[in-house]
Amino acid sequence: MTIQWFPGHMTRAKRQIEDKLKLIDVVFELIDARVPLASRNPMIDEIVGAKPRLILLNKADLADAEMNAKWIDWFRSFGREILAIDANTGMGVKEISGRVKLLLREKIERQIAKGMKPRPARALIVGIPNVGKSTLINRLAGRSATITGDRPGVTKGQQWIRTGGDLELLDTPGILWPKFEDPEVGFKLAATGAIKEEVLHIDEVACSLLQWLAAEYRGTLEERYGLADLPAELPDIASAASVLEEIGRRRGCLAGGGHVDYEKAAGVLLRDLRSGKLGRISLEAPVI
Ligand code: GDP
Numbered sequence: 515m516t517i518q519w520f521p522g523h524m525t526r527a528k529r530q531i532e533d534k535l536k537l538i539d540v541v542f543e544l545i546d547a548r549v550p551l552a553s554r555n556p557m558i559d560e561i562v563g564a565k566p567r568l569i570l571l572n573k574a575d576l577a578d579a580e581m582n583a584k585w586i587d588w589f590r591s592f593g594r595e596i597l598a599i600d601a602n603t604g605m606g607v608k609e610i611s612g613r614v615k616l617l618l619r620e621k622i623e624r625q626i627a628k629g630m631k632p633r634p635a636r637a638l639i640v641g642i643p644n645v646g647k648s649t650l651i652n653r654l655a656g657r658s659a660t661i662t663g664d665r666p667g668v669t670k671g672q673q674w675i676r677t678g679g680d681l682e683l684l685d686t687p688g689i690l691w692p693k694f695e696d697p698e699v700g701f702k703l704a705a706t707g708a709i710k711e712e713v714l715h716i717d718e719v720a721c722s723l724l725q726w727l728a729a730e731y732r733g734t735l736e737e738r739y740g741l742a743d744l745p746a747e748l749p750d751i752a753s754a755a756s757v758l759e760e761i762g763r764r765r766g767c768l769a770g771g772g773h774v775d776y777e778k779a780a781g782v783l784l785r786d787l788r789s790g791k792l793g794r795i796s797l798e799a800p801v802i
Pocket residue numbers: 515572573574575576599600601602603641642643644645646647648649650
């Protein structure tokens with residue numbers, strides 16, 4: 515999905531989420547485990563306010579396991595509730611409902627004290643495009659999903675999905691915008707496929723990616739493309755471009771005259787990253 519974010523659109527998206535917040539008990543903030551900060555909305559704290567929130571580090575299967583653990587510690591150090599999941603296979607998804615019960619414990623206890631039977635918690639999934647919102651909704655809904663119909667106050671056409679556990683989900687997630695004005699964030703979102711690569715030059719995205727990989731995942735890079743003696747650092751775009759050229763040559767990405775087609779080579783690298791063929795790779799490390 516491509517969305518053109520302009521100020522009016524952002525205001526509308528924010529307002530739509532604020533309307534939905536009135537109907538729910540808990541927000542699931544979905545972020546991409548490979549780029550936990552770049553995939554966060556810059557206004558998320560303001561938008562969600564005091565509503566209980568569970569951060570879901572999705573696509574944890576594609577991210578570096580060690581880095582996932584570091585990010586979980588990092589978010590917890592700010593008092594955030596966080597869980598790593600893979601919405602595609604369902605890893606971690608079963609734990610969500612238990613975490614929600616902990617988050618809403620006081621509210622549930624108050625209901626019980628009043629002699630009420632606690633009702634299922636109502637949740638809204640929010641996140642930037644492509645972070646996995648629909649996949650998670652489908653995963654939580656599973657085969658046992660029953661759509662429970664319109665309720666008062668819910669925008670026409672919106673429905674609650676019963677998830678089998680003690681959870682009800684609004685069937686339309688809240689779509690948020692990323693911090694795309696920051697070029698570093700733009701590169702990370704383009705590399706992971708969150709924004710269309712046409713927005714940026716694919717060969718520049720590949721070169722920035724190679725700089726990160728050479729520093730953090732040198733062995734992986736050397737092994738995957740048969741590169742020997744890769745320098746520990748690619749200090750500038752020119753040095754990264756020469757590595758991209760080498761990858762292109764080895765992968766037969768040639769244009770006329772025996773020259774390497776940089777765009778094709780960049781395509782190979784980015785496909786390998788996104789499909790997990792390069793291994794589990796994180797593109798951001800927490801600063802502690
Ligand atoms: P949405 O725009 O936020 O609704 O994102 P989608 O649910 O459409 O997911 C975008 C892409 O990410 C799809 O190709 C999904 O298959 C993929 N995806 C979603 N969650 C995961 C995950 O946990 N792991 C992996 N490997 N891929 C995922």
